[in-house]
Amino acid sequence: MYLHGTSRINQLGHLEIGGCDAVKLAQDYGTPLYVYDEELIRNKCRAYVTAFQESGFRFQVTYASKAFCTMAMCALIEEEGLSLDVVSGGELYTALSAGYPADKIHFHGNNKSPDEIVQALDANIGCFVVDNFYELELLNALACERGKRVDILLRTTPGVEAHTHEYISTGQQDSKFGFDIKSGQAIEAISRSLALPGLHLLGVHSHIGSQIFETDGFVIAIKLLIELLADAKEKDGFEPTVLNVGGGFGIRYVDGDTPLEPGDYVRAITSTVRTECESRNMSLPELWIEPGRSIVGDAGTTLYTVGSSKTIPGLRKYVAVNGGMTDNLRPALYQAQYEAALANRMNEAELEIVSIAGKCCESGDMLIWDVSLPEPKAGDILAVSSTGAYGYAMSNNYNRIARPAVIFVKDGEATEVVARETMQDLVKNDKLLQKQNR
Numbered sequence: 001m002y003l004h005g006t007s008r009i010n011q012l013g014h015l016e017i018g019g020c021d022a023v024k025l026a027q028d029y030g031t032p033l034y035v036y037d038e039e040l041i042r043n044k045c046r047a048y049v050t051a052f053q054e055s056g057f058r059f060q061v062t063y064a065s066k067a068f069c070t071m072a073m074c075a076l077i078e079e080e081g082l083s084l085d086v087v088s089g090g091e092l093y094t095a096l097s098a099g100y101p102a103d104k105i106h107f108h109g110n111n112k113s114p115d116e117i118v119q120a121l122d123a124n125i126g127c128f129v130v131d132n133f134y135e136l137e138l139l140n141a142l143a144c145e146r147g148k149r150v151d152i153l154l155r156t157t158p159g160v161e162a163h164t165h166e167y168i169s170t171g172q173q174d175s176k177f178g179f180d181i182k183s184g185q186a187i188e189a190i191s192r193s194l195a196l197p198g199l200h201l202l203g204v205h206s207h208i209g210s211q212i213f214e215t216d217g218f219v220i221a222i223k224l225l226i227e228l229l230a231d232a233k234e235k236d237g238f239e240p241t242v243l244n245v246g247g248g249f250g251i252r253y254v255d256g257d258t259p260l261e262p263g264d265y266v267r268a269i270t271s272t273v274r275t276e277c278e279s280r281n282m283s284l285p286e287l288w289i290e291p292g293r294s295i296v297g298d299a300g301t302t303l304y305t306v307g308s309s310k311t312i313p314g315l316r317k318y319v320a321v322n323g324g325m326t327d328n329l330r331p332a333l334y335q336a337q338y339e340a341a342l343a344n345r346m347n348e349a350e351l352e353i354v355s356i357a358g359k360c361c362e363s364g365d366m367l368i369w370d371v372s373l374p375e376p377k378a379g380d381i382l383a384v385s386s387t388g389a390y391g392y393a394m395s396n397n398y399n400r401i402a403r404p405a406v407i408f409v410k411d412g413e414a415t416e417v418v419a420r421e422t423m424q425d426l427v428k429n430d431k432l433l434q435k436q437n438r
């Protein structure tokens with residue numbers, strides 16, 4: 001396992017994160033357990049902010065809360081001075097419950113319900129990222145009913161194929177998200193929004209996909225966005241105040257993943273925007289980005305307890321842990337790969353290649369195929385790294401398995417930020433049928 005952030009091996013030969021012994025954390029809080037390296041999250045936030053400060057652009061770094069949305073995380077994001085993007089009434093409610101300032105919240109989503117829009121209007125959020133013509137009319141009507149004029153961006157699809165798994169690629173033309181640029185929908189959406197009295201158009205947005213290691217996709221998308229904006233200036237005299245180029249910056253999951261530093265992405269974005277705007281004689285907009293995974297992904301580690309194992313001679317050894325696709329859906333959904341180590345035996349030689357199975361009643365419930373470990377035994381603590389993004393966020397109760405607790409660790413202190421679900425939680429919304437009188 002790749003040790004990074006505050007992770008290290010302590011004197012007992014145990015994995016330590018944020019100054020806390022992972023084996024002790026497993027004893028104190030139980031497993032499975034999501035452990036977040038708080039300092040690493042904060043450093044990532046600061047790396048993006050610093051890179052923008054150096055660029056001279058006006059900017060907002062917006063944390064895409066879908067990657068990991070809890071009240072503690074929203075509060076941390078506020079402390080670090082980042083804006084926050086939400087994609088549902090639930091994420092919005094979580095942020096507001098944490099006291100996160102509404103005016104720094106941006107609301108995304110391709111099918112915001114009237115109730116969600118009203119919830120956001122009543123809270124006076126900062127900006128709606130409008131996805132489609134239906135939403136444009138709906139938001140305008142609901143804003144006008146309330147005597148409001150709200151700031152919006154238009155989400156566009158620039159037709160860029162990001163080099164990533166097709167399920168997490170979003171900027172290509174054939175996508176459920178956004179106004180398509182090529183077919184003219186985007187320019188039409190700009191004209192329409194300028195004519196709607198309840199809406200104040202700030203600019204345009206694009207998000208080309210997720211887990212992206214190169215800058216060329218962003219460069220191409222920015223060129224297309226600025227071409228669109230130049231057309232809008234000519235057609236409607238519209239000049240944007242904001243350009244939002246989305247998130248999608250990659251992280252390291254396994255050996256061979258080659259993410260760039262936050263500053264590399266930011267420098268590629270700012271220099272492209274500067275060159276494109278200057279060449280078209282356009283004033284520089286405020287730049288927004290929306291990193292999710294790269295803020296929290298490699299700050300998260302999941303701890304499991306090893307249980308049963310099964311050896312099929314000449315074929316494979318399965319080692320099962322007490323979690324699986326309920327706490328990390330990504331391997332089953334995207335064939336995502338992870339690295340792991342035995343947190344209680346970090347200095348022992350990795351003598352065996354095994355495959356880590358979850359405990360769900362599903363053959364596809366595999367966390368890792370073929371990982372080298374020191375012959376795992378029942379009771380060992382397996383640590384899977386880089387689970388901080390879209391792990392807890394996509395957790396579920398399949399097989400009525402309760403969600404794990406979440407803790408933040410820093411300077412030798414652990415703080416529980418989400419309690420482990422209980423059996424009572426699992427049935428709390430259930431109702432029995434009325435007994436029929438027959």
Ligand SMILES: Cc1ncc(COP(=O)(O)O)c(C=O)c1O
Nearest residue numbers: 064207210247248290291292293
């Ligand atoms: C509109 C939008 N912004 C930001 C993100 C965050 O992406 P990532 O977590 O890859 O940075 C996503 C998710 O892919 C998204 O759909």
Ligand SMILES: N[C@@H](CCCC[NH3+])C(=O)O
Nearest residue numbers: 066168170210330389390
């Ligand atoms: N949930 C996905 C990425 C989708 C991001 C949201 N558009 C993942 O785990 O990689």
